[in-house]
Amino acid sequence: MALYAYVTLATAQSDLASRLYDPTMQFWSPAELTTLLQEAIRMWNALTGQQRGDFPFNTTQGQCFYDLTQQAGTLRPYTLTDQSLYESMEYSLLEPLTATYPLTWTGSAQFTMQALIAAVQRRRDETLATAGCTLTRRIIPVSSGNARIALPDTVLAVRRIAYQPLPGFGLPSSIVLWPEDQWSLDSYDQGYATTPPGTPATWRVTTEPTLTVDLDVPPAIPGSYELLTIEAGAALSATAASTFPIPDDWLWLVRWGALMDLLGVESNAKDPLRAKYAEGRYKQGLELLAAAPAVLGLRLNGVPLHLDAVRSMDLYHTGWEALAQGPPSEGLTAGLNFVAITPPDAGPYSLTATVIQNAPVPVLATDYLQVDRGVYDVILDYAQHLAMFKSGGAEFMATIPMYQRFLWQASLAASRIDESGEYAKLLYGQSQLEQWMNPEYTPELAPSEAAT
Numbered sequence: 001m002a003l004y005a006y007v008t009l010a011t012a013q014s015d016l017a018s019r020l021y022d023p024t025m026q027f028w029s030p031a032e033l034t035t036l037l038q039e040a041i042r043m044w045n046a047l048t049g050q051q052r053g054d055f056p057f058n059t060t061q062g063q064c065f066y067d068l069t070q071q072a073g074t075l076r077p078y079t080l081t082d083q084s085l086y087e088s089m090e091y092s093l094l095e096p097l098t099a100t101y102p103l104t105w106t107g108s109a110q111f112t113m114q115a116l117i118a119a120v121q122r123r124r125d126e127t128l129a130t131a132g133c134t135l136t137r138r139i140i141p142v143s144s145g146n147a148r149i150a151l152p153d154t155v156l157a158v159r160r161i162a163y164q165p166l167p168g169f170g171l172p173s174s175i176v177l178w179p180e181d182q183w184s185l186d187s188y189d190q191g192y193a194t195t196p197p198g199t200p201a202t203w204r205v206t207t208e209p210t211l212t213v214d215l216d217v218p219p220a221i222p223g224s225y226e227l228l229t230i231e232a233g234a235a236l237s238a239t240a241a242s243t244f245p246i247p248d249d250w251l252w253l254v255r256w257g258a259l260m261d262l263l264g265v266e267s268n269a270k271d272p273l274r275a276k277y278a279e280g281r282y283k284q285g286l287e288l289l290a291a292a293p294a295v296l297g298l299r300l301n302g303v304p305l306h307l308d309a310v311r312s313m314d315l316y317h318t319g320w321e322a323l324a325q326g327p328p329s330e331g332l333t334a335g336l337n338f339v340a341i342t343p344p345d346a347g348p349y350s351l352t353a354t355v356i357q358n359a360p361v362p363v364l365a366t367d368y369l370q371v372d373r374g375v376y377d378v379i380l381d382y383a384q385h386l387a388m389f390k391s392g393g394a395e396f397m398a399t400i401p402m403y404q405r406f407l408w409q410a411s412l413a414a415s416r417i418d419e420s421g422e423y424a425k426l427l428y429g430q431s432q433l434e435q436w437m438n439p440e441y442t443p444e445l446a447p448s449e450a451a452t
Helices: 009-019 030-048 082-092 113-131 182-188 252-263 272-289 310-316 376-390 393-397 400-419 424-428 430-437 447-451
Strands: 052-058 065-067 136-141 148-150 155-165 175-179 202-204 212-215 223-231 295-300 306-309 330-334 338-342 350-356
Touching: 009 030, 009 376, 030 082, 030 252, 030 272, 030 376, 030 400, 082 113, 082 252, 082 376, 113 155, 113 223, 113 252, 113 272, 155 310, 182 202, 252 272, 272 393, 272 447, 295 306, 295 330, 295 338, 295 424, 295 430, 306 310, 306 430, 310 330, 310 338, 310 430, 330 430, 376 393, 376 400, 400 424, 424 430
Parallel strands: 175 202, 306 330
Antiparallel strands: 052 350, 065 338, 136 223, 148 212, 155 175, 155 223, 202 212, 295 350, 330 338
16 A cells, blocks of 8 residues: 555656656657656665565574575565666667567667676676675585685675584584684694694685685585675576666666766767766765665564674674574674574574665556655656756756755755664664674775765
């Protein structure tokens, strides 16, 4: 049931078309106007986190980690595909749509379908690598007596490793390994290289070949390694659509990155002004995504769980994954998609996640825009600004104040949320606890630092 029921998509299209002096929707079609309004609503939610909700899902006995984007009834599913980006980019480039697979380019000679696909794939993977928004839980079999772990070339970064020996050998079921470097081992454990197989305690990548991780001690007992990694997406093609492993409300930044590539090439398509603008929007998006909230709370059978970072639990309650099964008492976050519970549950239980949900966007002409009345005008401002991108030049630059007004109102909305509760900032910062406890970058170069 709609919460706001005062303006429909059809009305918003008409209002936007009037602003663009195109009331009959000739230069901007109804489909394009819909795309512009949807992006404006998604970006508003990305900047403010105003769309919040609860969704329950059942836990699995003995399981600690859960990917929120994959649970039944999730409010944070990955739904947008690369096709939606191609269509949005083609609108921006004044090119005809390639809406049917296999995608065949029918536009001007300035671009090709493969150029669009390649640009989107590059910027998608760069976004995943830089913002670290989406983690993957990867299980790799142990090669007994071998201290080196080989990784597939989709792995962009390793964030955590746990050794999980087979049961029956007297070891815990999960042993967290600590990141280390060659200097420390050479200085404080000089005999590590001749240590016989046993139980590893550390891992390192500082001096190892690409796509490998070395342990301090070769494992003596078979089993597996549990890794949390940042990984590239699947290869894109012109034959089938691919879902993006990036939150729906943030996919616009991949589009700006791809447009930066396409408009910056040395060809007839080169447009330095719009390429520079797209670059700024892309960098802005990376910084903001690195500091974005996702999980606001977890409740187990209706009882709130204390939230912390996976690294924090590794540090202060090492062995939490190997505890005896029982009613979970702690919730943990990692990235924008993973939560974990400890001790491993003896359930199943019902876990309810309170999250920043995907912005509900209108699709049908009768759908209502889910924004309040005080926001509608700046939604039109930003949609008009986006619409004028394809005009370029002075006409586009003249709409920059509309974009700035949109950002100003978004900052006010976010500030209102911060002031609405004594600990609102802490609630909205819980998704970044893992990054704070287990930083991926030195502080002066962290994307989230640039955003603050």
